[in-house]
Amino acid sequence: MAPIPGIKTILAVASGKGGVGKSTCATNIALGLASLGFRVGLLDADIYGPSAPKLMGIHEQPRIEGDRVFPIEKYGIKVMSMGFFMEEENPVIWRGPMVVSALMQFTREVDWGGLDVLVLDMPPGTGDAQLTMAQQTPLTGAVIISTPQDLALIDARKGLNMFKNVDVPIYGIVENMSTFICPHCGKPSDIFGHGGAEEDARRLGVPFLGAIPLHMDIRENSDAGTPVVVSQPDSTHAQIYKKIAIKVAARLFPEDDAE
Numbered sequence: 001m002a003p004i005p006g007i008k009t010i011l012a013v014a015s016g017k018g019g020v021g022k023s024t025c026a027t028n029i030a031l032g033l034a035s036l037g038f039r040v041g042l043l044d045a046d047i048y049g050p051s052a053p054k055l056m057g058i059h060e061q062p063r064i065e066g067d068r069v070f071p072i073e074k075y076g077i078k079v080m081s082m083g084f085f086m087e088e089e090n091p092v093i094w095r096g097p098m099v100v101s102a103l104m105q106f107t108r109e110v111d112w113g114g115l116d117v118l119v120l121d122m123p124p125g126t127g128d129a130q131l132t133m134a135q136q137t138p139l140t141g142a143v144i145i146s147t148p149q150d151l152a153l154i155d156a157r158k159g160l161n162m163f164k165n166v167d168v169p170i171y172g173i174v175e176n177m178s179t180f181i182c183p184h185c186g187k188p189s190d191i192f193g194h195g196g197a198e199e200d201a202r203r204l205g206v207p208f209l210g211a212i213p214l215h216m217d218i219r220e221n222s223d224a225g226t227p228v229v230v231s232q233p234d235s236t237h238a239q240i241y242k243k244i245a246i247k248v249a250a251r252l253f254p255e256d257d258a259e
């Protein structure tokens, strides 16, 4: 598929179902990639429930000049989201084909202005809209976000299969909401079970990229529009996201490794 001029690589961040923390991961991985020195864009392609305005704390609308739309820059990355154009109380009711054409416009008509990587926060699930996006966007690779339960319950596998079917390399699985760390005493508890993800990934033949704990700081910072990678860059959580970003970068830019 023809690459998009000015965009070197596109990373899809997907999940088999909603609510697993995909957008939080996509945002922090994007910021992690930026902290490594890459020029990063984040496209919130979750048109039904856009989360970038909230997660990134962006309240203004993008600049439009003629038929060009300019992404909003924050925390060193360029961000575009359908959420910038709609009111929170008015959810978009769109049919699949409309979603796909809006997204195509977002990848191709937004003036990204030269990116090393565009992180595509996919809509949750593996339906027609997701499949068409995976087929019609020149994806370099994909990362699947999954909770421990979700891996065990095959939802994540549907995500893997979708990318396999369209020949997009899967860089690996991230286990989100892994061990719960009590904010009061710091004691870890495996509420959703833990430890199986790495083994599951191995069984499924894909790399395991890391496990992100279920922690109040992550939720509070997400909701406040101050993702942990930028608001607490030295925290354990931020370090986990950054390590994932390093692994992803090694796959996106193998030539840099060889240097």
Ligand SMILES: Nc1ncnc2c1ncn2[C@@H]1O[C@H](COP(=O)(O)OP(=O)(O)OP(=O)(O)O)[C@@H](O)[C@H]1O
Binding pocket: 015, 017, 018, 019, 020, 021, 022, 023, 024, 025, 046, 049, 051, 124, 176, 177, 178, 212, 213, 214, 215, 216, 218, 219, 220, 222, 223
């Ligand atoms: N590791 C974590 N620890 C604590 N809370 C988390 C973690 N990851 C995500 N969350 C919280 O879980 C909720 C859902 O996260 P998010 O919006 O990223 O999920 P999603 O999979 O993108 O959802 P959707 O399917 O609705 O798009 C948010 O309130 C977020 O702050």
